[in-house]
Amino acid sequence: MRGEIFINSSKKIPVYVLSGFLGSGKTTVLLNMLEHCKKKRLQPGIILNEIGQTNVEGHLFENQKVFELLDGCICCTIQEDLKETMNVLITEMEHSPLDVLFIEGTGVANPMEIQEVLLSHPYTDQFDLMSIITVLDASNYLEYQSIFSSSTEVRNLIHEQMICGSLLVLNKTDLVPLNQLESIKQKITKKSKQEKTIMESVYGKIDAELLFEKRIHSVTIGKSSLDVEHHHHHHSTLQALKLEDCPVVRKKGFEKWLKHLPANVLRGKGFVEIESSHQLYSFQYASRKVAFTPVPAALNRKPVIILIGLGLDTEQINDHWKQLVKQ
CATH class of the missing domain: 3.30.1220.10 (CobW-like, C-terminal domain)
Known part of the structure; x- marks a missing residue:
């Protein structure tokens, strides 16, 4: 039910995964979601993943329960670290309960790999994957899709992130002319190859009820729509x-x-x-x-x-x- 987004009878911790290419606005969307948690007096947990050895955005999450996974990408080099972090969370929740968990992957993470961890034992007993929110940069979308100004791996990665997303947030729409925005939305719908909910946003602002809505209802989500063989190599450069x-x-x-x-x-x-x-x-x-x-x-x-x-x-x-x- 809308409006009761954090309540489920199984008492599992709701999890929201934030995906999207570099610079799309994932962190901004996450900060907006955290602001909503603050208003509702909910205790969030946050897993942040960075490609480099330094997280320069940690100051944005002062006084929050944050776990940092550095120098890698959840979907490949440090997937085991994600599992270890989830294990620590399970232990700590005995003394410091969470109401909701957010996982922000790197800008080159394929959320399917994060999803696999969440739907595997023992995590599926403790956590309830609510939604994979893929943030798209409207101002750069056409450029990233162009064979003349983008690489194959960038196009493939954004495509994978769109397919995995249960909610697509088209961000930075204020930077795009209206007629071009309609063209972008049509291209996204065509690329997704299935009906997706697309929400437009400026500075990652979306109606909280819609953003927190449960959009993943199956405990077994197949990979048939993805070419999973190259997931571990698509961002080698x-x-x-x-x-x-x-x-x-x-x-x-x-x-x-x-x-x-x-x-x-x-x-x-x-x-x-x-x-x-x-x-x-x-x-x-x-x-x-x-x-x-x-x-x-x-x-x-x-x-x-x-x-x-x-x-x-x-x-x-x-x-x-x-x-x-x-x-």
Whole structure:
């Protein structure tokens, strides 16, 4: 029933998996869902997965029960770590109960692999998979689908994420003209090859009742619609590059630097100190757009830049960085 999204007679913990390509807005959707939990006084648990060795978004989840899986991807290199984390959760819930669990995969995770863990013993006895929410970036969707501006592995991955999603959130619709938006929705429907609920959003805002609705009702979900043989290899060229010892930067110069990075840099995030502000800012770079947020000094973060992309030329990016530093 709508409106009773967290209640089920089996007393299992409801689980929501957030999927979507790099920079689509998964974390923003998750933060909105957590805000709803706060209003309802529900205790959430969060599993965050990062490709690199550093999670630069941890400060967004202060005072939350968070488990971080770093330097890998749930769907391949650290799937066993996910199981271990779930085991810890089961043990800890004896003393610190949860009302709901969120799992955010990396931008290159295939949610089918996460689903397999949740539907296997002993996790299926403790957790109830409610929905796999796949977030799509409306502003980049057509570019990612183009054979001229995208790679086969990116197109395949987004296709897999769409097929696995029980709810598709088409985010960043404010960045797309109305006529183009209709075209994108038609293409998504055609690509999905089955009827999917598509919800449009700006900054990941969706009606909470719809977002939390139970959309997965079967305990056995087959893989016949997917070519599972290549799941463990479809993002072999994806890399996370970390730049440390970052000097103070000028805001406009840094924005310009990000926007002139090679096209295969799909995502950027981290912390930088901005000249004349004497303060650290977290930054998010996606869809050729940059957003800055002040970081409280009490968090004691250090400047660091994480760039994620396909087949990155480390030497080229380091040279690019040196040019910015010299300015």
